[in-house]
Amino acid sequence: MESETRVPINSATDIVMARQKGRALATALGFSGADLTLIATAISEVARNIVDHAKLGEIILCAAHQGSRHGISITAQDEGPGIKDVFQAMQYGYSTRKGLGVGLPGAKWLMDEFCIYSKVGKGTTVTMKKWLQ
Amino acid sequence: MHVPVLKQGGYLIASVQSVLSDADLLQLRDDLADRVGQFRSRGVIIDVTVLDVIDSFATRTLRAIAHMLKLRGAETVIVGIQPDVAFAMVQLGLTLEGIGTALDLEEGLTYLDRPAKRKIPHGK
DSSP: OOEEEEEEESHHHHHHHHHHHHHHHHHTTTTTTTHHHHHHHHHHHHHHHHHHTTSSSEEEEEEEEETTTEEEEEEEEOOOSSSSOOOHHTTTTTTTSSSOOOOHHHHHHHHEEEEEETTTTEEEEEEEEEEEE | OOOOEEETTTTEEEOSOOOOHHHHHHHHHHHHHHHHHHTTTTTEEEEOOOOOOOOOOHHHHHHHHHHHHHHOOEEEEOOOOOOHHHHHHHHTTTTTTTEEEESSSHHHHHHTTTHHHOOOOOOO
């Protein structure tokens, strides 16, 4: 297993750090052009989700492999309050806070794979992947 | 990083120089709301050419800035959204509906220079 990059998310300024590290890793893995922007934007959304709902968490970036496919894997995890209704949270335009309700469903659209696991009182883990074409 | 705001005739030009944190964006909002009053500006250009990401928060804040400045009597035009950024925004379902946009600074100035077209017609 290749090394991974961990970016702690403690405040809104760390969101910028997370997407810069993500863009750098994606570039190193062979992504280019629009894909880099899509990946950086998706990281921004999941990192913001941590800041808005859990306060503290981290973004873990690493290479992804599946058969002949290669890409990037991004995990956002926190030990925040968790999400009561994940289905509802993934509805576009649904927001419990002041947001646009775009973050999580939007990140899903930007990536190839998206998986969310949340337990009330334990926290939330979002794992998403993008494959090189 | 702080966004410098320049006065150019009757307009203000906010030229984003590097990536912006959430706090920088909110600071820009407050700066512009103040300066529009201070300089009695009728138009504001926000140049986002250097931004490599415009996510939901940035979109929401840019929209809020444009609406606030409208209430202060100034028209806002966002210029320089890069092709990849525009693509990501569309994928995210983000729009800047009701807000002026232009290709670059030059087009932004042209946009602001044609106020007659944007005048609200008197009801008939």
